[in-house]
Amino acid sequence: MSDLLERLRARGWRLTAQRRVIAEVLAGEHVHYTADEVHALAAGRLPEISRASVYNTLGELVALGEVREVTTDGRAKRYDPNVAESHQHLVCSGCGAIRDVRLSGDPLAVLPEEERYGFTVSEVAVTYYGRCPDCAAA
Amino acid sequence: MSDLLERLRARGWRLTAQRRVIAEVLAGEHVHYTADEVHALAAGRLPEISRASVYNTLGELVALGEVREVTTDGRAKRYDPNVAESHQHLVCSGCGAIRDVRLSGDPLAVLPEEERYGFTVSEVAVTYYGRCPDCAAA
């Protein structure tokens, strides 16, 4: 994901060791880590990295639109580097596994005009809940 | 909402003063309070009510299906007594206002079979984000 680092440099970011390892952790396209998980993984490569830097960097990446914040439960937010492909999420209530899912239609289409109350609707988050094959078997 | 209290008694609940005031706070059909808001409102009528009782009671009401837990941001969960009518939520990014919205179609219909990965999907939460008329004007 040096593409990401390039884009960040182009936006005037200083390329610090901390930001590099965080970008590496998020390099997989289908990860949905919490800030704490990002911190633990980053610390594997750069032991002295602080929690504050992880929170700072994740917040900046979200503000730049390079990473998407995902809330699947009332717990910690998750950070999703897959912003290229429009998608929603499917969550296992048993083990917490998260899958990206691509919808066959726009969820905005099922929100009637008279149910918008004059709002300018700009975004929609859809989260499906169920049991994954492993958890259904158990 | 003495209907609720009746149902709870039928299920073997002791009708304590604490549970009564919490039920009263949730009596409006279109409220979406956080636990802290429920606590503050309940304390208006029963000053000595504890946070623990509010959390306990809300958790029990959710377990019984009398109240629905709603997560619209990464912050505090909200408690929704409107379980009779299937609905989703529209949230203002400016002021946090929450409106109930009734969809014209089932969001499950736009999740293709091949995007289910063998999950048994049982639930779906849809949250629309936008700006309410007041916040759009400002």
Add this chain to the structure above:
DNA sequence: TCCTATATTGGACATTGTCCAAGTCAAGAA
């Protein structure tokens, strides 16, 4: 190499929620 605006750090603090031992009380029994 040096300078300095920007970034990082540790730790204090805030918010939201859970847990527990001790005390209290709702409601059925007598």
Add this chain to the structure above:
DNA sequence: TTCTTGACTTGGACAATGTCCAATATAGGA
């Protein structure tokens, strides 16, 4: 009505997640 008892409530400790800040370090241009 009073008694009894198991369910309920309470305060406060603790946990998880996140924010903020003053002091320190450093990336990258001069």
